[in-house]
Amino acid sequence: MKKFFTLMALFAITASSQAGDIANGKKIYKKINCTMCHNANGSGKASDVSKIRMTKGPKIAGLDAAYVAEQVIAVQSKKRKTKNTAMMYAKVKKLSKKEIADVAAYVASLGPKYKGMFQK
Numbered sequence: 001m002k003k004f005f006t007l008m009a010l011f012a013i014t015a016s017s018q019a020g021d022i023a024n025g026k027k028i029y030k031k032i033n034c035t036m037c038h039n040a041n042g043s044g045k046a047s048d049v050s051k052i053r054m055t056k057g058p059k060i061a062g063l064d065a066a067y068v069a070e071q072v073i074a075v076q077s078k079k080r081k082t083k084n085t086a087m088m089y090a091k092v093k094k095l096s097k098k099e100i101a102d103v104a105a106y107v108a109s110l111g112p113k114y115k116g117m118f119q120k
Ligand code: HEC
Pocket: 028, 029, 032, 033, 034, 035, 036, 037, 038, 052, 053, 054, 055, 056, 057, 058, 059, 060, 063, 067, 068, 069, 071, 072, 082, 083, 084, 085, 087, 088, 091, 092, 103, 104, 107, 115, 116, 117, 118
């Protein structure tokens, strides 16, 4: 029985450390100024993918938190690198994994479910 509770406690800790903190994510969104390229509501400055430029990001509101985190990390690590990612890279390069998880949770909370550019 003791083992069972230890397992449950471990599970709870793991689950809570993976789910981002939306309130803190909102602060990070402001601090980094994701708004500059993605709008305050996450609707994006580019009306469609063909209009994406360095300071005109796509719509991100409602993307899966896991997808957002994956893409921010890909930009940060230059795994996702296009002619348009340099400025986003400069903005997100110092974010920790925890900050990314938080901002991702906030972005996911911004709208109805929406599929990202590389999501099937
Ligand atoms: C200087 C402008 C700029 C800033 C600031 C910026 N981004 Fe971006 N973002 C872009 C551009 C441009 C793209 C598209 C990159 C490409 O594929 O060419 C993008 C792509 C993304 C994507 C991928 C969308 C998809 O459908 O694959 C996510 C998620 C994202 N940004 C989240 C964020 C978050 C969260 C922040 C703030 C922490 C942020 N961005 C700050 C410009 C910016």
